[in-house]
Amino acid sequence: MPSVSYRGERVELxxxxxxxxxxxxxxxxxxxxxxxxxxxxxxxxxxxxxxxAEAQVGLRPAQRDLGCFMSCMAxxxxxxxxxxxxxxxxxxxxxxxxxxxGEIFRIRLEVPLGFAYRGGxxxxxxxxxxxxxxxxxxxxxxxxxxxxxxRNHPHGKMSGWLTSAExxxxxxxxxxxxxxxxxxxxxNQPLVLVGMGTGMSPIYAVLRDALRAAHRGTIxxxxxxxxxxxxxxxxxxxxxxxxxxxTLIRCALEGPxxxxxxxxxxxxxxxxxxxxKGCRVFLxxxxxxxxxxxxxxxxxxxxxxxxxxxxxxxxxxxx
Amino acid sequence: xxxxxxxxxxxxIDAAVDIFYRKxxxxxxxxxxxxxxxxxxxxxxxxxxxxxxxxxxxxxxxKDMRSAHARLVSQGLDDGHFDAVVGHLGGTLKELGVADELxxxxxxxxxxxxxxxxxxxxxxx
Numbered sequence: 001m002p003s004v005s006y007r008g009e010r011v012e013l014x015x016x017x018x019x020x021x022x023x024x025x026x027x028x029x030x031x032x033x034x035x036x037x038x039x040x041x042x043x044x045x046x047x048x049x050x051x052x053a054e055a056q057v058g059l060r061p062a063q064r065d066l067g068c069f070m071s072c073m074a075x076x077x078x079x080x081x082x083x084x085x086x087x088x089x090x091x092x093x094x095x096x097x098x099x100x101x102g103e104i105f106r107i108r109l110e111v112p113l114g115f116a117y118r119g120g121x122x123x124x125x126x127x128x129x130x131x132x133x134x135x136x137x138x139x140x141x142x143x144x145x146x147x148x149x150x151r152n153h154p155h156g157k158m159s160g161w162l163t164s165a166e167x168x169x170x171x172x173x174x175x176x177x178x179x180x181x182x183x184x185x186x187x188n189q190p191l192v193l194v195g196m197g198t199g200m201s202p203i204y205a206v207l208r209d210a211l212r213a214a215h216r217g218t219i220x221x222x223x224x225x226x227x228x229x230x231x232x233x234x235x236x237x238x239x240x241x242x243x244x245x246x247t248l249i250r251c252a253l254e255g256p257x258x259x260x261x262x263x264x265x266x267x268x269x270x271x272x273x274x275x276x277k278g279c280r281v282f283l284x285x286x287x288x289x290x291x292x293x294x295x296x297x298x299x300x301x302x303x304x305x306x307x308x309x310x311x312x313x314x315x316x317x318x319x
Numbered sequence: 320x321x322x323x324x325x326x327x328x329x330x331x332i333d334a335a336v337d338i339f340y341r342k343x344x345x346x347x348x349x350x351x352x353x354x355x356x357x358x359x360x361x362x363x364x365x366x367x368x369x370x371x372x373x374x375x376x377x378x379x380x381x382k383d384m385r386s387a388h389a390r391l392v393s394q395g396l397d398d399g400h401f402d403a404v405v406g407h408l409g410g411t412l413k414e415l416g417v418a419d420e421l422x423x424x425x426x427x428x429x430x431x432x433x434x435x436x437x438x439x440x441x442x443x444x
Contacts, residue, residue, distance in 0.1 A: 038367040
């Protein structure tokens, strides 16, 4: 029978036994709940070996690509090396910091060797002092850098450090992770892309990717910001927005009186999309707005599996 | 043969979750109980629930049902809310073309966990 290696121990599987049952029998504590491949509480990651398709049913494509599987459903036919469903890590240097209007900055980092990702996925950055924050990747794998869009929060421990760091500063990058990337399942499907604040970072990457793949369906892009100054990427978005099938809506909560761009991104999105039936939806930005839009998109007909959302949660901020 | 098998197994349950969850979330009587929950996790739980009530593979116990809903009971979850959810369950299965007698079977399974979900002692029938 095949065996599984976990935390330095090798456990031989008994006939018909799942990976979860074998680990529990060997005395490991692995969280689990339904034990029927539904609740995903027992997800682990295969570093080597094939866990089997049955153990990955219902997982997100990005999770499957990382080797994640439900241990309760895994009855592998080959040896597996498994670990917690955590992320791979590498050291990189900071290349460039550029102020982009308001409190928004563009940060570029070296691409770690062998780093395979899709634009719109996210990484965890670890700076000296073991501080960790997650950022989405605005770059495309063909770009010679990783690009992040960062809001400099007042008292932000990571954003303050990043936006004032010198090129050459060393950081750890963990990931990539997340499923907020263009998946090209159906080139005719309408896309709705909403980026609020620096949530525009993954949206920009998805838009670039979709247009590179010659996506044929309509693409509605909504950029929302706090102030009109922070409607960054203007030239880049206007250029991409000139494609025949792209509708670009840019709005900010505050700006000069009478500016037609003043408006709320959630409201503008719902006006532009009375129905989400059949749409592939990407929502990125502050958690409250993203979660509100996600619910509305679902209630207006989008399938849950066709909504990718990245709610940004600010790290704890010390006063 | 279980309703789960007659429906077509796990793939059919996936389709049912989408319909069921949209009905539940669109119902103003009960939607507040879903405020702030992760929609994917919730859908996974609903899949497990639909799998259970249709007689598919599951290992849920009354104790799981009780602890999972304790927080909602403290927020006022009651028989009316439970009835609304069972109504949406029936509506979902009807939309999927399930025969009334099978829907009744499923509703009976859901009924059997009512007291667990509402955090009560089993009532004599």
